[in-house]
Structure formats: structure tokens, C-alpha cells
Amino acid sequence: MKLRYQVLAVVFAVTAASNPVRAQLAPPSPGSExxxxxxxxxxxxxxxxxxxxxxxxxxxxxxxPTPQGSYLFxxxxxxxxxxxxxxxxxxxxxxxxxxxxxxxRIIMQVDFLDNVVLGSTPAGLPRxxxxxxxxxxLGQVSPDSGTNSWRDAVILRRAWGEVLLPFxxxxxxxxxxxxxxxxxxxINAGNDLDADRSDSADRAVFATSLAGHLWMLAxxxxxxxxxxxxxxxxxxxxxxxxxxxxxxxxxxxxxxHSDAGVRRRVRAGVPSVNxxxxxxxxxxxxxxxxxxxxxxxxxxxGPSAVVNRGxxxxxxxxxxxxxxxxxxxxxxxxxxxxxxxxASLDPGLSLGTAVESLQYGGVIQxxxxxxxxxxxxxxxxxxxxxDPAPGFGVRSPLDQAQAVxxxxxxxxxxxxxxxxxxxxxxxxxxxxxxxxFRRILGTVTDAVYLRPWVRWKSRWGLALEAVAISSFALQExxxxxxxxxxxxxxxxxxxxxxxxxxxxRLGFGVLVPLSGxxxxxxxxxxxxxxxxHVLMGFVL
Amino acid sequence: xxxxxxxxLTGALLCTLLLGVGGCPDNGVVGPDAAADAATPLPDAMPVxxxxxxxxxxxxxxxxxxxxxxxxxxxxPGTSVGVxxxxxxxxxxxxxxxxxxxxxxxxxxxxxTIWGRWFESDFSDAHxxxxxxxxxxxxxxxxxxxxxxxxxxxxxxxxxxxxxxxDEPVPLIRFPISEGQSWAVVAHITNAVYDGQPFASTDxxxxxxxxxxxxxxxxxxxxxxxxxxxxxxxxLPGGQTIRRTQLLYVHECYGELGRIVSVDNETDPxxxxxxxxxxxxxx
Numbered sequence: 096m097k098l099r100y101q102v103l104a105v106v107f108a109v110t111a112a113s114n115p116v117r118a119q120l121a122p123p124s125p126g127s128e129x130x131x132x133x134x135x136x137x138x139x140x141x142x143x144x145x146x147x148x149x150x151x152x153x154x155x156x157x158x159x160p161t162p163q164g165s166y167l168f169x170x171x172x173x174x175x176x177x178x179x180x181x182x183x184x185x186x187x188x189x190x191x192x193x194x195x196x197x198x199x200r201i202i203m204q205v206d207f208l209d210n211v212v213l214g215s216t217p218a219g220l221p222r223x224x225x226x227x228x229x230x231x232x233l234g235q236v237s238p239d240s241g242t243n244s245w246r247d248a249v250i251l252r253r254a255w256g257e258v259l260l261p262f263x264x265x266x267x268x269x270x271x272x273x274x275x276x277x278x279x280x281x282i283n284a285g286n287d288l289d290a291d292r293s294d295s296a297d298r299a300v301f302a303t304s305l306a307g308h309l310w311m312l313a314x315x316x317x318x319x320x321x322x323x324x325x326x327x328x329x330x331x332x333x334x335x336x337x338x339x340x341x342x343x344x345x346x347x348x349x350x351x352h353s354d355a356g357v358r359r360r361v362r363a364g365v366p367s368v369n370x371x372x373x374x375x376x377x378x379x380x381x382x383x384x385x386x387x388x389x390x391x392x393x394x395x396x397g398p399s400a401v402v403n404r405g406x407x408x409x410x411x412x413x414x415x416x417x418x419x420x421x422x423x424x425x426x427x428x429x430x431x432x433x434x435x436x437x438a439s440l441d442p443g444l445s446l447g448t449a450v451e452s453l454q455y456g457g458v459i460q461x462x463x464x465x466x467x468x469x470x471x472x473x474x475x476x477x478x479x480x481x482d483p484a485p486g487f488g489v490r491s492p493l494d495q496a497q498a499v500x501x502x503x504x505x506x507x508x509x510x511x512x513x514x515x516x517x518x519x520x521x522x523x524x525x526x527x528x529x530x531x532f533r534r535i536l537g538t539v540t541d542a543v544y545l546r547p548w549v550r551w552k553s554r555w556g557l558a559l560e561a562v563a564i565s566s567f568a569l570q571e572x573x574x575x576x577x578x579x580x581x582x583x584x585x586x587x588x589x590x591x592x593x594x595x596x597x598x599x600r601l602g603f604g605v606l607v608p609l610s611g612x613x614x615x616x617x618x619x620x621x622x623x624x625x626x627x628h629v630l631m632g633f634v635l
Numbered sequence: 636x637x638x639x640x641x642x643x644l645t646g647a648l649l650c651t652l653l654l655g656v657g658g659c660p661d662n663g664v665v666g667p668d669a670a671a672d673a674a675t676p677l678p679d680a681m682p683v684x685x686x687x688x689x690x691x692x693x694x695x696x697x698x699x700x701x702x703x704x705x706x707x708x709x710x711x712p713g714t715s716v717g718v719x720x721x722x723x724x725x726x727x728x729x730x731x732x733x734x735x736x737x738x739x740x741x742x743x744x745x746x747x748t749i750w751g752r753w754f755e756s757d758f759s760d761a762h763x764x765x766x767x768x769x770x771x772x773x774x775x776x777x778x779x780x781x782x783x784x785x786x787x788x789x790x791x792x793x794x795x796x797x798x799x800x801x802d803e804p805v806p807l808i809r810f811p812i813s814e815g816q817s818w819a820v821v822a823h824i825t826n827a828v829y830d831g832q833p834f835a836s837t838d839x840x841x842x843x844x845x846x847x848x849x850x851x852x853x854x855x856x857x858x859x860x861x862x863x864x865x866x867x868x869x870x871l872p873g874g875q876t877i878r879r880t881q882l883l884y885v886h887e888c889y890g891e892l893g894r895i896v897s898v899d900n901e902t903d904p905x906x907x908x909x910x911x912x913x914x915x916x917x918x
Contacts, residue, residue, distance in 0.1 A: 388685050399688040399859065443688035443887050445856040511854040511917075 135197065141635050142189040145288055146213075148629040151180040154534055156621035158614040161575055162501045163492070167535050167612070183213040189635075198260070204253035204271070208238065209246065210291065216243045253295045263303030271295050276373065277414035277427040280458045280477065280539075283522040288598065288632045290524040309349045309371075317341035317377065321386050321396050335396075338380040341406070345375040349414075357418050366419040372411065379406040384440040403445070405436020408452075421464045423473075428457035431519065438508075448510050454519035455480045456539075472549040477527065481541030481570035482507040482518040488573075489520060489537040501616050503536070503575050518573075528564045529586050529604030529626050541573045542566055542581065556592040561585070567611075574611030576621070582608040596635070602628040686887030690847055690859040692812040696887040699779045701748045701763060706916040707893075708739040710909075712770035718909045720862075720882050720895050722848055730848030732860070732884065734893045734914040737853060741916055742769045749776065754790040754798055761787050769911070773797055777807075784808040788824070799827035805840055812861055812885065817843035841866040850884050850892050853917055860886045880906070889915075 154168035161167075171177040187207040194200050218236050219226025220243045226232050238244030255268025271294060272284035285293040297316040302309060320339035324332035334340065349371025352360065360367040382404040383396050394400075409432045416425040433452040437445050462473030482488055486498035486505035498505020507516045521527075521539035527546060532539045548562040566581040568574045574581060586604040593599075608621035686696050710716045722732035749761045754776070764774040772792055778785045785804035791797035801822040809818065820840045827834040846862035863883040870876050880897040896911035 385685060385687060394687075399690070441686060441688070441888070443686050443858050444889070445858065447854040447856060509918075 135194070137194045138191060139194070140189060140191050142187070143288060143635060144185070144187045144633040146183065146185045146631045147289070148183040148627075149181065150627040151182075151534070152625040153178045153622060154180070154530065154624045154626070156535075156608050156612055156624055158575075158608075158612065158619045158621040159617045161503050161614075162499050162616065163495060163505070165492075165503070167503055167575075184210050185213060186210055198258055200257045202253070202255055202257065202270075203251070204293070204295070206250045206252055206293070208248060209250050211238055211244070252293050263301055266300045266302075267298070269295050269297050270300070277371070277412065277416075278425060278458045278460060278525070280427060280456065280521045280525045281412050281429040282373065283524040285524050287524065288634070289526065289600070289630055292522075292524050294522075294524075307350065309347075309351050311345070311347040311349075311373075313343075313345040313347075313375075315343040315345065317343045318379075320383050325393060325395070336381075336383075339383050339401070341377065341379040343375055343377040345373065347371060347373040361418060361420065364420065366417055369414075369416040371414045373414075374409070374411045377406065377408045377410075379404050382406075384442060400442050402439050402442050403437050405449070406434070408433035421466070423460070423462045423464075425460040426457070428455070429519070430455045433516075446510055448514045450508055450510075450514050450516060452516045453480075454517055456519035456521060469552045469554070470550070471552070473547070475527075475546040475548070476544070477521070477539055477546070478543045478569075479519040479521055479540045480517055481568065481573055482516060483570050483572050484508065484513060485572050486575075487536055487540050487568075488516065488518045489540050500572065500577060501575050501614070518570075528562070528584050528606075529602050529628055530606040530624055531564070531566060531582050531584055531608075534626070541569050543569060558588075558590045560588040560590075562588070575615075576611045576613035577615055578610040578613075580609035581611045582606050596633065598630070598632040598634060600628075600630040600632075602626075604628070684888035688859050688887065690814065690861065692810070692861065692885060692887050694779075694781045694810040697808075697810070697812075697885070697890060698888075699746065699763060699784075701746050704743050704745040705890075707742045707744065707913045708737065708916045709742045709769050709911055709913045710739050712768075715898060715908050715910055716912045718895050718907055718912050720907075720909075721846065721905060724848075730846060732848060732850045732862075732893075734884070735851050735853050736912075736914065739912075740769070742913065752790070753794040757790070757798060757800055758787050764790070769913075778804065782810055788827075789829075791830075795828070796831055797829050799824045799829060799834060799836075801838075805838070807840075807842065807865070808863070812844055812863070814844050814847045814861060817841075817845075835872055837870040839868040839870070841868075850886070852892070852915055855917065857886045857889065857892060860884050860892060880904070 151168065155166040155170055156168075158167065169180070171180060186209050188204065188209075189207070190202065190204050192200055192202040214235070216235050216238045217226075217229060217232035218234055219229060219232045220236075222228065236243065237248045238246065240247045253269050253271055255266055255270040257264060257266045271286070272282050275284060275286065276282040283290070283292075283294065285291075298313050300311060300313040302311040304310070318341035319334045321335045322332045323330070323335055349369070351369055351371065352367050357367045380403075382402045383400050384402055385391050385394055385400050386396060410429065412427065412429040414425075414427040417423070431452065431454040433454075435450040438450045439446045456477075456479040458475060458477045460473065460475045462471055464471035484498055484505070484507040485500045486502040486507070488498075488507035489504055491498070491504055491506050495505050497509050498507070507518055508514055518541045521532075523538040525538070526533050527539055527544060532542075532544075536542075544564055544566040546562060546564045548560060550558060550560045552558040562585070564584045564586070566584075568579045568581055571577060571579055584604055584606040586602060588600065588602045590598065590600040604626045606624045608623065612621040613619065614621070684696060684698050719733065722730050724730045744766050746763050746765050749755050749758060749764050752764065755761075758776050761776045761778050763777045763779065765777070767773050767775050767789070774790050774792065776787045776790055778787055783806040786801070786807050787804050788800040789797060790799070801824060803820075803822050805820050805822050806818065809816065819842070822838050822840070824834065824836045824838070827836075841864075843864045844861050845864050848860060848862075850857045850860040861884070863885060865881040865883065866878070867881070868876060868878045878900050880901055882895040883891055884893045885891050893914035894911065895909045895913075897906050898908060898910045
């Protein structure tokens with residue numbers, strides 16, 4: 096009984112990895128004589144304010160446009176020959192958590208001024224009588240999507256409830272990943288201070304501890320299609336058709352030690368061995384593509400608006416980590432199998448050939464931190480499967496019908512001769528470098544990289560790091576240069592933590608592009624790029 | 636004037652309504668760059684024209700995009716081919732036309748603007764020109780409006796070779812296109828020249844939208860395709876009359892998917908031998 100409660104406490108701590116409440120929510124230890132439950136409602140607040148700055152020098156690599164007419168990175172608007180772009184942005188993220196009772200919590204995640212470019216919402220945008228031109232602006236105003244900004248000033252990303260039951264934890268609502276799973280290359284909640292995306296989903300999750308392992312079942316409302324909200328706006332809206340829903344079921348189990356638990360084991364000379372498996376299944380019978388088009392929210396849909404989507408995907412992720420004394424080894428691999436019966440976005444047109452997919456990717460990390468010197472060194476190898484179609488297939492422009500040799504991106508299937516999409520994409524929050532994958536490609540896909548690093552960390556909060564990343568494409572047809580070597584990048588980093596709540600990070604990167612990024616059609620060699628990345632975080 | 640010449644003039648009278656994936660700004664005319672984008676009309680790319688698959692084709696669902704070339708497969712000029720213009724009907728009443736045959740020659744049609752053409756001043760309110768039929772370089776001249784697409788006459792690319800202007804524009808398509816529509820038009824050509832010879836005619840068009848179904852291409856199925864029946868009777872000086880039936884299969888956003896043209900003076904409305912069997916050539 097005692098072990099069960101201890102394990103449940105660990106489970107709850109694990110599932111609360113993205114929010115601050117810890118000891119307050121530990122269940123009562125067995126044998127204590129709680130005469131009555133006394134509600135002890137508290138509100139805690141976590142989050143951060145971050146301000147980031149970037150300098151980009153020659154990220155288009157001076158290699159000219161692709162056949163689509165686009166450059167590898169945006170050029171200065173007024174002078175395409177200029178080499179430098181500079182920008183700063185900010186975000187305030189708050190994560191209030193109400194502990195309603197010992198066992199019940201409500202948690203939110205709200206972003207304010209999320210990735211707003213500093214200076215991008217001045218008074219006078221749009222111009223008015225007080226501010227006829229940008230030079231006359233007296234300051235910044237709140238972002239208003241569609242008026243002076245692409246997004247709103249306040250974005251409610253997550254809101255969910257958790258209850259600690261005698262047999263496990265139930266979490267329901269719009270939430271992120273319950274825990275930072277594995278390396279983060281596949282499942283990434285976006286909790287890092289420098290993350291851009293915050294993946295949230297509407298889920299019901301149950302997790303429990305059994306036989307020393309964490310077990311998890313989840314059901315996700317991935318997409319619901321048209322609702323009745325447009326028909327009867329004053330009534331409770333409901334999903335208008337279950338067949339157009341995208342639904343995901345997930346199962347997982349893990350042996351998981353928290354960071355504190357790992358540190359205790361390391362100090363005790365006991366290996367910390369962690370592993371886990373996550374599997375999910377997603378399906379959709381029919382789709383209403385018009386609903387997802389611009390202005391589609393206001394349309395009316397009947398049987399003629401339907402595409403027989405026939406979607407099925409299965410994914411699995413296997414993770415293993417061992418930490419022993421000064422060594423750490425972590426491996427993670429994921430595979431996705433998928434099939435779309437009809438990939439048409441036009442209900443009037445059916446594609447007679449299904450689109451299929453088999454994608455795989457993985458990361459191996461090994462590090463050594465000898466003694467108490469503060470030095471550590473390590474190496475990481477990552478791989479993401481590729482697709483033989485031209486372009487990397489990270490974020491295809493929506494109006495691009497096909498990719499041709501020389502393109503950086505584009506659709507990875509082209510019926511009828513190519514009905515497969517086989518490139519695996521790392522989660523974009525998983526930053527391998529500062530330039531090539533993070534900025535130019537968008538993420539790791541269709542590539543293998545080797546990433547050795549060395550780090551020194553002082554006791555008074557300063558850390559220095561040097562990383563080298565050598566990257567190659569897996570499919571020769573994917574890079575715009577038609578060759579596998581992509582580049583070698585050297586990134587230097589420094590971070591300083593002050594007073595436990597103020598963090599400064601500096602990163603400087605140099606990318607030496609290789610033949611895979613050259614412009615064969617124009618006979619231009621890609622030239623080096625540099626970047627400077629600064630982050631200041633005020634952490635609650 | 637030889638009978639074969641008349642045949643070429645009266646054939647393929649409807650413009651080719653080209654695929655709209657390449658984009659359609661407000662004036663419906665885009666630059667030559669659209670040719671590269673729109674040459675691959677697969678629906679998996681985000682369509683610029685968003686149809687609603689309701690079996691009614693509005694002008695917005697049939698954008699005219701100049702500068703784009705579309706390839707069709709056709710039987711060789713001068714040959715005939717067996718066809719099933721009405722397709723097959725299943726037990727549920729759903730009609731299907733089989734256009735999956737990949738044999739034949741490639742016939743490329745380009746929708747061009749009239750600007751700069753030698754005959755521009757003869758058609759003061761025209762917008763587009765397009766090749767009429769395989770084996771002929773005679774151009775049809777058209778005007779597109781929100782309510783209709785009008786055929787204004789014919790002209791050759793070579794100066795002063797062929798020029799025939801209708802006294803009244805012929806509404807080949809009336810928007811919105813829906814099953815059950817029908818209309819008739821009589822238009823006259825006078826003082827014209829064809830292939831360097833004087834020419835005149837009285838053309839009677841009986842146009843109807845008479846069927847709806849699914850048109851099958853090699854790996855695509857296009858639902859709620861409409862069939863336009865164009866029955867043309869051309870009366871020439873001297874009492875000669877030529878009748879021809881054209882069946883056009885049109886779809887929201889994708890325009891004309893195929894065409895079946897009868898032999899001259901075909902009397903069977905459900906003919907099964909065609910002088911031309913045209914269908915979209917997919918990549």
C-alpha cells in the first residue's frame with residue numbers, strides 16, 4: 096500500500112511536469128489520520144516573459160531563387176541584395192494552476208503578445224489622423240488580429256482539469272503533452288523557453304502506476320469538422336457529423352524517473368534506467384475540405400461537400416535512457432505508417448489512388464560529464480527518413496502543385512506516379528542547430544546529422560557550449576542542389592542564470608553550406624551564413 | 636468552299652474552359668507565369684477555385700485564365716471512334732462516363748487574349764481566343780461575362796485569311812450552368828472570308844444541359860459533371876445545310892473535361908460513332 100501511494104505521487108508529479116505544483120498535491124501517506132478533508136484551495140502561477148533577438152546574415156546563402164521563384168530565406172524587402180535581417184520578439188506565458196482540493200486542479204496556459212515582433216503594432220497602423228505615418232507613432236498598441244496584427248494579443252492555449260483518483264490520474268481538456276517525452280524530437284510540449292510552437296490538443300488522458308511503470312491511455316478529439324454553432328449560435332453547439340471527425344487513441348507505458356530522481360541515483364551510484372513506449376492510432380472516415388478553406392467557417396455543408404477521406408495512421412515511439420555516474424545514453428526512435436484513401440481537397444473530385452506513408456526517425460545522444468569540473472562532452476546522431484520527391488517536404492506552400500528539382504520544399508507526392516509521402520519530420524521545437532534546420536529548412540527531415548558538443552558549466556550560473564553539426568540528406572533528389580551534403584555548422588552558446596529567475600542565452604552560429612544547397616540551374620554556389628540569437632527570460 | 640473547310644469552321648465551337656488552378660484575379664486574366672503553375676491540375680494542391688460540388692456551375696466556378704495550355708487526347712483528324720456519350724447508369728440512377736482511354740494524339744489548347752491580334756478591332760468587346768479543333772488553326776473569339784460566355788466569331792492567326800463575325804453574339808454558356816437548362820440562338824455571318832474565300836452562313840444553335848454524372852479519367856473521378864449538348868445547324872448560301880452535335884462535359888473549377896463530336900449530319904441523338912473523342916490528358 097505504501098509503495099502504491101509513493102508511485103502514485105510520482106505519477107502525479109510526472110503528469111504535472113508542465114506546471115509547478117509538486118509537494119502540495121502529493122496524496123496523503125498511508126497511516127496518517129486525516130479526520131476530514133479540508134479544501135485547501137490555492138492558486139499558483141508559473142510562466143515566463145521572454146524577449147528574443149536575432150540577427151540573420153545571408154541566410155538565403157546568396158544562391159538565388161528556386162524554380163518556384165522563392166529564396167531559401169526571406170530577403171530584405173527594400174533591397175534584395177542586402178545581407179542582414181534583424182528582429183526581436185517577445186512572449187509572456189502564464190500558467191495559473193488552481194488547486195481546488197488536494198486531488199483536483201485546474202490549469203491553464205495563456206500567451207500574451209505571443210511572438211509579437213517588437214515594434215510591429217505601432218499606433219498608426221493603420222494610419223489615422225493622429226498618426227499619419229510610422230515616424231509619428233507614439234508607441235505600441237495591443238495586437239488585434241486582422242487589424243494591425245496576424246494574431247490576437249491574448250491566446251488561450253490550454254485549459255484542463257486533473258483529478259488524482261485512488262487508481263490513477265485523469266486529465267481532461269485542452270492540454271499539452273502530459274510530460275516531456277523522451278528527447279522531444281517526436282513529442283514536444285513546447286515548454287522550453289526558446290520554443291515557438293505550443294502543441295495543444297483536446298484530450299482525455301488516464302495515467303496510473305502499475306508494477307513500477309507508468310501506464311497511460313488517451314483519447315483525443317483531433318478535429319471535429321462543422322458544428323452547429325453556425326446554424327444556431329445561441330444554443331449549445333454540437334458536432335454535426337461523427338464521420339468527419341479525426342480521432343486519435345494513444346497508449347503508453349514507461350519507467351520514468353524525474354530529474355530529481357535521476358540526480359539522486361547518480362549521487363548514489365545507482366544507474367537510472369528509463370524506457371517507454373508510446374503508440375497511437377488516428378482515423379477519419381470522411382472530410383469536409385470546404386470547411387477548412389478560408390471563410391469556410393461560415394459555409395453550409397451537405398452530402399455533396401464530403402470527401403471519402405479514409406484516413407488511418409499508426410505511430411509508435413520507443414525511448415530508452417540510462418544515466419550512470421558520469422555517463423548518459425539516450426535513444427529514441429519513432430515510426431509512422433499512414434494511408435489516405437482519398438487525399439482530394441475538392442469534394443467534386445475523387446483521387447483513385449490512395450496516398451501512403453511510412454516514415455521513421457530517431458535520435459541517439461551520448462554524453463560524459465566527468466567529476467565536478469563542470470565540463471561535459473557528448474555527441475548526438477539524428478536521422479529522419481526521406482522521400483525521393485524534390486524538395487524536403489517540411490512546409491509546402493499551399494498553392495504549390497508540385498515540387499521540381501531545385502526546389503527547397505514542396506508536395507512530396509504526385510499522382511499517379513508517386514503516391515507516397517515518406518519523409519519524417521522532427522518536431523520543430525526540437526532545435527538541433529541555429530541556422531540550417533531551424534531557420535532554412537524548418538526542421539530535420541530527410542536527413543542525417545552528427546552533432547558533437549562540448550559544454551562547461553560553472554557553479555554560479557554561467558554555461559558555455561560549442562556544437563558542430565554536420566548534415567547530409569538521405570535522398571539525393573530532395574536538396575535543391577541535387578546532392579546529399581547539406582552543410583557544416585558551428586554554433587557557440589553561452590547562458591547565464593541569475594537569481595534563479597533571470598536567464599540570458601546567447602547563440603552564435605556559422606553555417607558553411609555544401610553542394611546540396613547550391614543552385615545548379617543558375618550555376619551559383621551557396622555561401623556561408625551567420626546568425627546571432629539572444630534570449631532573455633524572466634521566469635516566474 | 637469545300638465541305639471539309641466548312642466542317643473545320645463549324646467544329647469545336649465552344650471555347651475550352653481551362654483549368655482554374657493557376658489563379659484568377661479580379662479581371663480573370665493572369666500573366667504567363669500562370670502557365671507553369673496551372674499546367675498540373677491536380678486537386679491535391681490547394682485549389683484557387685473552390686467548388687462546392689452542387690452540380691451547378693457559377694461563373695466563379697469557371698474562371699477563365701489566359702496564357703494556360705491544356706492538353707487533351709483526341710483521335711486523329713479524319714478518323715472516327717466508338718463512344719458512349721450517355722455513359723452507364725447504375726441501379727441507383729447514378730450516371731458514369733468512361734473517359735479513361737489514354738490512346739490518341741495530344742491536342743494542346745491555349746486560351747489567349749485577343750490583345751495585339753490583327754483582328755482585334757473587328758471584335759471590339761472580345762476577351763479571348765482559342766483554337767477550335769484538332770487539325771485546324773482557326774481561332775474562336777469569345778467574350779466572358781458573369782452571366783455567360785459568348786462566341787463572337789472566328790479568325791485565323793494569319794492576317795486576312797479567315798474572318799467571320801456573328802451579327803449577334805452567341806451565348807454558348809449561360810451561368811449558372813445547371814441540368815435542365817436549354818436555349819436556342821440564331822446568328823448570321825455575312826461578308827466574311829474563310830481561307831481567303833467569301834463566306835456567309837446562318838447558324839442555329841440549340842443548347843441544353845441534359846445530363847449529370849461522374850466522369851472517370853485515368854485516376855480521377857469528377858462528380859457532378861454536367862453534359863452540354865450543342866446542336867448546330869449551319870445553313871449556307873445555295874441551300875446546303877450541315878448539322879453537327881457536340882457534347883461537352885464540364886465541371887466546377889476544371890472546365891471542359893472532354894468532348895464528343897458527331898459526324899456531320901448525324902441523325903441519331905444517341906450516336907455511338909464520333910468524329911472526335913476528346914478527353915483531358917493527365918500527367
